[in-house]
Amino acid sequence: MIAKTGEELLEICNKYNISLGEYALRFEIEEKGLTREEVVEKMRKNLKVMISAANEGMEKEVYSVSGLIGGDAFKIHNYIKKGGALTGDVTNMAMAMALSSSEVNASMGKIVACPTAGSCGILPAVILSAGNKLGLDEDGLINGLFAATSVGMIIALNATLAGAEGGCQAECGSASAMGAAAVVEMMGGTPEMSLNAAAIVIKNVLGLVCDPVAGLVEIPCAKRNAQGAITALCMADMVMAGVASKIPFDDTVSAMYKVGKSLPESLRETALGGIAITKEGLKLKEQVFGKEK
Template identity: 65%
Template structure:
């Protein structure tokens, strides 16, 4: 079985067979791995377990990145949520805290799931776990959400890029948010077509986002972009479920993202030679961090 190459093809197959994107991906794994359904689901469940750990660890524990650039924000967000005075509500605040937690765990050399990359590792866990909590989903239902996300990520990878070095942060956090939005839609009972509309809208809203890490480390502004990506995915899932559609089809949006990524100068693609990385403060922090690493 060859995986669908385009989003349009994926939706057509799902509609013809009356299955979800998640189910299509499960069947694909079963056929191409010689594993049973139970084994395929159990393998993905292990990813969910790691995601749960990383999404919660920094909320409840003091975490500091190796460089010292980030750490402690997840706990701050959780404490703020406990005051019940936020503008964005409990669901969004929890999503923010979870996205921040995974990013902080990653920067502290902890264990995460790079879905689709380490730099965007906070988005998908936050979306799946927060949506699952709000929907009273079982672990198996959340696992199916991860399969949906994997299917969308596969289409993006075949036709564009998931790497910040190749396409900017739109390719990393953008792809993660698109994957999360699609997953949340199917978890809510939406159709494959609605899932891809959600993914399309996410991409359109993040198109052109550069990758400009301070000191070349996946910490600043990466962690806060994970927070923004998680929020975007959840709100966009609601748009799709309300019947809002993307005017530009998913496949064309992915193609546009790839073109924009290739048009970005190298300074804005993970080299730390442009954007926030070369602000006065960014350069000062780089000097401090590099000096510390060299033992100065």
């Protein structure tokens, strides 16, 4: 019962009448030889770490070791408290949580790399903000994480999750796709609808480069986490409204892999291109590491 493609994943879900979350749960049981309870408890531990990282930066100002980023999650949380946010509390809360996890990561705090440390803020922000809006309990959130896992596995098998190999589309893009699929399931959508949401997300981020200022996972990474969270939530809503992707999920994953391979080395986590080498980007690098001799 191992799916290597999105198409095979849907076939299995339809055959056994199971959700994406249930597929991932059964996969882990079979692969690791664990009981259902053991697998769920492992995910529960991940969830608790996610909750902590997503909230820490909202409750207090958290700054990175380099000093390049910090305090933004706190600002947005205060903005929410004032009321009247143009895009509503759910989207703003998702942005705040995504930034919080990114800030915690950059401050050497504890996060869950899902699927990578550079994109660690997206999935927690999406799961927690959507779960709160939907009134889901902890088990509902855990199922959402399993649903996201099933999509992440397919992407990992057929493309890449590494910015150094495929650009930021592979990191934040994959995390956002995983989040969108999870939210659709959390809202009662079918596995097919979940993959539609993931496919639309990937189409929207094709070509997103990885250009970290000073080579650190901070600028523009943190704000891309916020954007990725919002994209996931919006695409979930789009699919739940009845919109489908004209391009199948597997095709979008294949396209993402090929686009990533086509990106020059300077735009794949080397800090040799993009905003990393802009006037201000180089100035910030000097601020952190000093002038090059």
